[in-house]
Amino acid sequence: MHNLTIKQMSEKLRSGEITSVQLTQHFLDRIDQYDGELNAFVTVTPELAISMAEEADKKIAAGEAELLTGIPVAHKDIFCTDGVKTSCSSKMLDNFIAPYDAHVVTQLKKVGMPILGKTNMDEFAMGSSSESSYYGPTKNPWDHRAVPGGSSGGAAAVIAAGLAPLATGTDTGGSIRQPAAFCGITGIKPTYGSVSRFGIIAYASSFDQAGPMTRSAEESAWLLNAMAGFDERDSTSTEGARPDYASELNNSLKGLKIGVPAEYFGEGLDADVEKAVKAAIAEVEKLGAEVVEVHLPNKELAVPSYYVLAPAEASTNLSRFDGVRFGYRCDQPTDLEDLYKRSRSEGFGEEVKRRIMVGAYALSAGYYDAYYLKAQKLRRMVRDDFTTAFESCDVIMGPVAPSTAFNIGEKSDDQVSMYLSDLYTIPVNLAGLPAISVPAGFANERPVGLHIIGSYFSEAKLLNIGHQFQQVTDWHKQVPAHYQ
């Protein structure tokens, strides 16, 4: 049942062949069987899931079902979920039962999608491997020695292993696309402002954006339709109605101009990843697309710029964790400053503390111009490079990451090398553009993702390309042998 497509599940639910309770129980059983070894969930919510499935079955029986009604979902543990522990994989929030729902959670509840649980991630979404979780690393279903990527590593792993049919993620510097690539699934980061940030525990607010993580592009389109929408509680939510993200899925790719930037195929890119990505681009060309050369000359500046700006925003966002109103409080504080300092140093993990400190430093008197302001100027230069590139192409294609999934522990002692592994995804977040990762084969027996970057609000086009690519390839249908 777990290898059915979402379309097949939806049809079986509406024809009465299966119930949402049966479907939900099937996935809960799989979680029970496999999550001990994967560690992809922080919290599993079987009672909530079944009661929501019962509601969904009533909705289906009443003929009020939408496409995704009754299909269970796993939320990244960054989405506040009313009455459910929402930890952001941090000791700081280990005791935090969210008192309200994130907008995304509300949206999917309205559709009637049972919540299976909350998925593991890098602490406060700061990482590229899911190793910095307070609850321990998640394993990659393709190879338990490998990381699933991050920060939405738990979400990617549950889709790859068939422990949930659909999952939500967030992407601040690549946190949907890189784990999607490492686990061989499809994931899209929409244009900044498309999905409400309300109730998503903030990391870097001018970058954070939520999106779907699924097996196919078509399924991402449907889940994005349910997730996106204007929300007045998010001051950066774009106004107006969202398009139907599935409306262009079947369009022909004839005449599509693919920009391939030389800067995305330079030094540091694994030769086998390069081969797989180039083969995927050639496959899209066969569908009638044409490749043109484009340039992103300031790509090298994106990583340092991001690692100034995102920690600077994090240092202010995470000042709310003070041991007073919610979350962890140290034992026996001697005075208020001791309460703040010890609650924070005991409650946060090493990488989170590092980013808060770096961010506070970058914003401090005497360094603001040299670091923060300079980084904001580079952000514009990176954005302008994309604007220029899109004058001669419709989309840009390249790798998602310079290698396939690395091994657990391989990079955890070297932050800067971990930061640099996000070099292809970060420029997209600086510019606020939409981008998708689509399974594009394997290198050294680990999955490779094809990165497709579009201009603002071109999600439907990206999903169209992903869907057409998936009509002529079957990489997205491959399942790790152990999880068939």
Add this chain to the structure above:
Amino acid sequence: MSLGKTEVEYISRLAQIEVRPEDVDGVAAKLSNILDLFSQMEAADTQGVEPMSHPLDAVQRLRADVVTEVDQHEKLQAIAPSAEQAHYLVPQVIE
């Protein structure tokens, strides 16, 4: 750029994060590595470039200055480490 003990203590105060004396050198080394990465920005010519804070250069949306939140302090304070009579409790600040 290499940070010393004084800078680490200053940053620790700014960030309200305790750094134990035995950890100062390790923290200084790791933060210095990150600052080395930042120094790559220096070479870029940013003359005349406007700083960018929002990807779409959008301005903050305004709303009417009216109360939209309902009072739910009991629910919100139920998860506080220490609260009493609708107040959050902290160690004594004033003698």
